[in-house]
Amino acid sequence: MTASRRSDIAALQVHRYNETPIIAVDKIPSPTCGPHDVVVAPRAAALHVADLLMMKGEYQVRPELPFVPGMEAAGLVIEVGDQVSHVARGDRVLAMMTQGAIAGAAVVSGAQVTKIPDSMTYSAAAAFGIAYFTAYAALHFRAGLRAGETVLVTGALGGVARAVAQLAAAAGATVLAASRDPEEARSELREHVDEVVDADLDSIAEVVKRRTDGRGADVVVDVVGGPLLGQLVRATAWEGRVVIVGFAAGTPSPIKPGHLLVKNISVSGLQSTDYWRRCPDRVQAALGQLLSLVDAGALSVPEPDEFRLDEIDLAMYAVRASSSRRGVVILIDQDERSPGE
Known part of the structure; x- marks a missing residue:
């Protein structure tokens, strides 16, 4: 020492x-x-x-x-x-x-x-560190994101959502961001997302399906919770993956098991700080990749x-x-x- x-x-x-x-x-x-x-x-x-x-x-x-x-x-x-x-x-x-x-x-x-x-x-x-590692863990540890897939992230104006959008784009995904203030989100995130959608309970599922030719999003990263979660499941594609990161809008609404069953949807949670103690090698590898992207100019x-x-x-x-x-x-x-x- x-x-x-x-x-x-x-x-x-x-x-x-x-x-x-x-x-x-x-x-x-x-x-x-x-x-x-x-x-x-x-x-x-x-x-x-x-x-x-x-x-x-x-x-x-x-x-x-x-x-x-x-x-x-x-x-x-x-x-x-x-x-x-x-x-x-x-x-x-x-x-x-x-x-x-x-x-x-x-x-x-x-x-x-x-x-x-x-x-x-x-x-x-x-x-x-925390925002971008959380985003990385959601997309890669929990959702297994693949190039060419569509990612939907909620809470578009927050730090984690911004990180999710950039990392998903860097991985070759199409990125949709949901916000209750879509105009401001479009201004803030215009360089990082393909489209901003209104986080409206009555319309978000149909809007996402229209944007994806009826399929829905392959990966949904939810940092909002509240009543929106049930609609996000409806907006998820067959064999899609929903990752719950936070509850900024309160306790999430119950998810109907039938909606998961008919489309083979997986739902997982993420407590990113658990990886610090349990998987230190994975944390170091992820941070190394993230900072390499920063140095290469791939992350703003x-x-x-x-x-x-x-x-x-x-x-x-x-x-x-x-x-x-x-x-x-x-x-x-x-x-x-x-x-x-």
Whole structure:
């Protein structure tokens, strides 16, 4: 393990769960690196809806207080465990974690860290890993996407849907995106999708069938849930695959087994973070492929809106109000010498 001098670091900490969480920027000890870990000095950390829910105590994971929020970051490697060989001190990397990203240093399993190309900014990389890995896992791990198929993705203006659209197109698929605001989605996604359809309960199934000459979509990636799911099954082709990624519109409506039976439709769920622990080699391979596509210019990764650490209230408001279609990151100032140097 690379030896380093320990010093305190600045970190955003949640001290009390609340509708308006009690948070502060504190000095905390620099994290300790285990043999399978990497310590990263973030230059930018993403802020997501899931982070806000965790800070309020409403997320599926409820960390012991106080805790440092933030599920992904990008920065420089400052320490490497003895059992980690794919990154080295000084590498520019992205890192995915359950918490701890909004800090001057963060410790994370080596399997969840990968080098980023020189062409990628820290801000873009900080908001890249979870959305694009989730999209990759939905299309390739769960749906087994094949070139020439048609993909329908819901929640078209969200980060995961944007990633699904780009990855499906890169794999040679025809891409349909469903949105409750089709005009804005057409403007935002015109370079990435073949067609935007209205996510209207009464019409989406027929619209998708017309667009596919009556067949329906081969792969449906649903991040919306709610009452739309039943109609998405109707919009699915024979031997189609539906992947449920999230429930942004609430608990999905029940699916009629008969609709699955008559068209041999498969329905699966995706909790992408499970792969971090269970299948680290697959995670590394997927991230490598994704970042190769970035470096080749095959993926158009938006630059997120940036906020300083002392602007955390504004950043949280931007996430809550969905005022940023590009994502939100917190810039983390580092001294000329990174922590541990």
